[in-house]
Amino acid sequence: xxxxxxxxxxxxxxxxxxxxxxxxxxxxxxxxxxxxxxxxxxxxxxxxxxxxxxxxxxxxxxxxxxxxxxxxxxxxxxxxxxxxxxxxxxxxxxxxxxxxxxxxxxxxxxxxxxxxxxxxxxxxxxxxxxxxxxxxxxxxxxxxxxxxxxxxxxxxxxxxxxxxxxxxxxxxxxxxxxxxxxxxxxxxxxxxxxxxxxxxxxxxxxxxxxxxxxxxxxxxxxxxxxxxxxxxxxxxxxxxxxxxxxxxxxxxxxxxxxxxxxxxxxxxxxxxxxxxxxxxxxxxxxxxxxxxxxxxxxxxxxxxxxxxxxxxxxxxxxxxxxxxxxxxxxxxxxxxxxxxxxxxxxxxxxxxxxxxxxxxxxxxxxxx
Amino acid sequence: xxxxxxxxxxxxxxxxxxxxxxxxxxxxxxxxxxxxxxxxxxxxxxxxxxxxxxxxxxxxxxxxxxxxxxxxxxxxxxxxxxxxxxxxxxxxxxxxxxxxxxxxxxxxxxxxxxxxxxxxxxxxxxxxxxxxxxxxxxxxxxxxxxxxxxxxxxxxxxxxxxxxxxxxxxxxxxxxxxxxxxxxxxxxxxxxxxxxxxxxxxxxxxxxxxxxxxxxxxxxxxxxxxxxxxxxxxxxxxxxxxxxxxxxxxxxxxxxxxxxxxxxxxxxxxxxxxxxxxxxxxxxxxxxxxxxxxxxxxxxxxxxxxxxxxxxx
Numbered sequence: 001x002x003x004x005x006x007x008x009x010x011x012x013x014x015x016x017x018x019x020x021x022x023x024x025x026x027x028x029x030x031x032x033x034x035x036x037x038x039x040x041x042x043x044x045x046x047x048x049x050x051x052x053x054x055x056x057x058x059x060x061x062x063x064x065x066x067x068x069x070x071x072x073x074x075x076x077x078x079x080x081x082x083x084x085x086x087x088x089x090x091x092x093x094x095x096x097x098x099x100x101x102x103x104x105x106x107x108x109x110x111x112x113x114x115x116x117x118x119x120x121x122x123x124x125x126x127x128x129x130x131x132x133x134x135x136x137x138x139x140x141x142x143x144x145x146x147x148x149x150x151x152x153x154x155x156x157x158x159x160x161x162x163x164x165x166x167x168x169x170x171x172x173x174x175x176x177x178x179x180x181x182x183x184x185x186x187x188x189x190x191x192x193x194x195x196x197x198x199x200x201x202x203x204x205x206x207x208x209x210x211x212x213x214x215x216x217x218x219x220x221x222x223x224x225x226x227x228x229x230x231x232x233x234x235x236x237x238x239x240x241x242x243x244x245x246x247x248x249x250x251x252x253x254x255x256x257x258x259x260x261x262x263x264x265x266x267x268x269x270x271x272x273x274x275x276x277x278x279x280x281x282x283x284x285x286x287x288x289x290x291x292x293x294x295x296x297x298x299x300x301x302x303x304x305x306x307x308x309x310x311x312x313x314x315x316x317x318x319x320x321x322x323x324x325x326x327x328x329x330x331x332x333x334x335x336x337x338x339x340x341x342x343x344x345x346x347x348x349x350x351x352x353x354x355x356x357x358x359x360x361x362x363x364x365x366x367x368x
Numbered sequence: 369x370x371x372x373x374x375x376x377x378x379x380x381x382x383x384x385x386x387x388x389x390x391x392x393x394x395x396x397x398x399x400x401x402x403x404x405x406x407x408x409x410x411x412x413x414x415x416x417x418x419x420x421x422x423x424x425x426x427x428x429x430x431x432x433x434x435x436x437x438x439x440x441x442x443x444x445x446x447x448x449x450x451x452x453x454x455x456x457x458x459x460x461x462x463x464x465x466x467x468x469x470x471x472x473x474x475x476x477x478x479x480x481x482x483x484x485x486x487x488x489x490x491x492x493x494x495x496x497x498x499x500x501x502x503x504x505x506x507x508x509x510x511x512x513x514x515x516x517x518x519x520x521x522x523x524x525x526x527x528x529x530x531x532x533x534x535x536x537x538x539x540x541x542x543x544x545x546x547x548x549x550x551x552x553x554x555x556x557x558x559x560x561x562x563x564x565x566x567x568x569x570x571x572x573x574x575x576x577x578x579x580x581x582x583x584x585x586x587x588x589x590x591x592x593x594x595x596x597x598x599x600x601x602x603x604x605x606x607x608x609x610x611x612x613x614x615x616x617x618x619x620x621x622x623x624x625x626x627x628x629x630x631x632x633x634x635x636x637x638x639x640x641x642x643x644x645x646x647x648x649x650x651x652x653x654x655x656x657x658x659x660x661x662x663x664x665x666x667x668x669x670x671x672x673x674x675x676x677x678x679x680x681x
Contacts (some may be wrong), residue, residue, distance in 0.1 A: 077390060148655050152650065163643045293464060331473060333475040337475045339471060351456065
């Protein structure tokens with residue numbers, strides 16, 4: 001018999017360093033756990049970690065590529081954060097991203113050609129946001145009026161969006177499909193006036209600035225506007241909000257539409273900054289789902305989202321970058337696996353910022 | 369008539385329904401105990417890749433199926449630990465399970481990517497019963513896993529609705545505080561049912577790779593079935609036997625393309641639209657049946673997704 005009982009006790013006060021230490025310790029623990037898998041498969045963990053780090057964070061191209069992937073992650077992270085902090089679980093940022101790409105590339109093809117670049121890009125982004133918000137709208141309305149679980153509706157809408165996108169490129173001769181490429185179906189390229197400018201010779205584009213600006217905007221809305229106040233109250237207690245005369249339904253709908261618009265923006269920036277077309281293969285699949293994890297790791301804080309997105313962007317990028325490296329082969333899958341381990345540890349570690357372990361000695365006399 | 373396109377499609381839909389039904393039955397067990405596990409796709413991938421490895425090395429179909437199922441259960445214990453013991457957000461934890469499962473299975477499965485597997489389930493022919501028009505190929509000429517799945521669904525229905533243990537599970541899912549007062553071990557019950565769910569999801573993945581797809585590939589083996597299973601639980605309003613029916617319907621939607629493409633009369637419905645059907649149906653069902661007032665009648669466990677903390681009740 002163990003003479004101790006270990007239990008979780010809620011922390012009465014939280015210091016800022018505890019908040020910062022938890023994710024860092026989680027990442028360290030995750031790297032240690034990942035090392036076990038690597039050893040089993042016969043790799044030297046230190047070599048793998050060094051190569052991963054160098055591929056993503058030390059070289060100039062490494063850093064810029066990591067940031068390029070961070071752009072959509074910041075936006076899908078914000079999409080999840082806006083909804084999740086209100087206990088509205090929009091897990092469909094993935095589908096809203098697809099719709100953002102569909103609408104964004106439509107705007108790029110249809111109206112951006114005759115516009116100056118800044119307006120052309122703006123058209124793509126606005127259309128993308130509208131597309132994403134539209135895709136969240138059914139989930140928002142059903143949630144507000146019928147109490148339908150948004151978890152399932154947004155997830156279902158994601159798959160419908162995926163098949164819609166495939167239909168537009170593979171299944172039909174739609175407006176989005178390039179009629180000149182016949183051997184393998186591809187999206188039509190948007191004109192240069194609809195594209196973000198690149199930073200010198202890298203792949204990084206001005207979408208990064210846009211994404212950071214949007215993060216600031218979201219923070220300001222939550223912090224300083226009456227809408228943000230309403231959202232906080234509804235998130236804490238719908239009853240309290242109702243007694244205070246806050247329109248709960250409207251706030252729920254607005255929050256979910258905002259979340260969808262952010263997801264749509266992620267798709268639009270991918271079109272304007274990287275893919276330049278509606279491309280079911282070229283768009284990084286899974287960005288929407290990863291955004292949820294970004295938001296959770298960042299505790300739904302817009303600034304922390306930027307940092308976490310850059311870190312996870314680096315991990316994603318490392319997977320791609322390692323393919324091109326000479327020397328000892330580090331399998332691409334390592335980065336994906338590590339992402340998973342880090343997430344799990346971070347989620348598990350989260351509790352220690354709210355609770356602490358306490359050991360109580362059991363009354364051994366009574367037992368004897 | 370037993371080899372007309374429609375009959376062949378229906379028979380194929382029965383087989384296609386097996387992994388969907390198994391994964392959904394597993395998820396149902398987990399959700400009935402109050403734990404939402406969005407990680408079905410990840411557990412299926414782990415089950416599939418482990419089953420392939422074992423099947424490839426040993427040549428034994430049933431051993432491979434068992435190992436795949438156990439691997440799914442072990443993998444799901446991560447979610448149980450995070451959501452029950454550490455009280456993490458179940459949605460985030462489930463999604464992390466998918467990401468980790470995808471990464472880990474690709475990592476483990478690197479050496480077998482694209483390699484064919486020689487094993488296959490042989491259909492059981494029930495003598496002359498197999499010659500009955502329509503019903504013969506549908507019900508009496510299928511591989512053993514079809515019958516196993518039907519049996520599992522009936523067992524789960526019996527377990528949940530007719531046994532004392534099943535009653536405890538439902539109590540834990542509806543009102544863990546009350547269950548705790550009654551002396552039911554809430555955490556243990558949740559662990560057991562999350563892992564039973566993982567076992568069935570692992571089995572679903574194993575069946576896919578052993579019986580349905582010719583080789584292992586990370587994105588091709590499960591092809592989103594784990595997500596369909598999540599939808600199916602809601603679609604079937606948390607009832608095991610309805611899961612069977614729904615799985616057949618969803619399986620048919622997945623197979624109907626091949627049939628419709630060959631028919632003269634069929635309007636030219638794009639394959640993608642047919643693929644959307646299960647998801648659209650689920651939303652419709654959810655909106656019609658799943659509204660707040662009806663939630664209790666529909667059968668969604670009231671404490672689904674809510675961590676249970678004894679001290680802070």
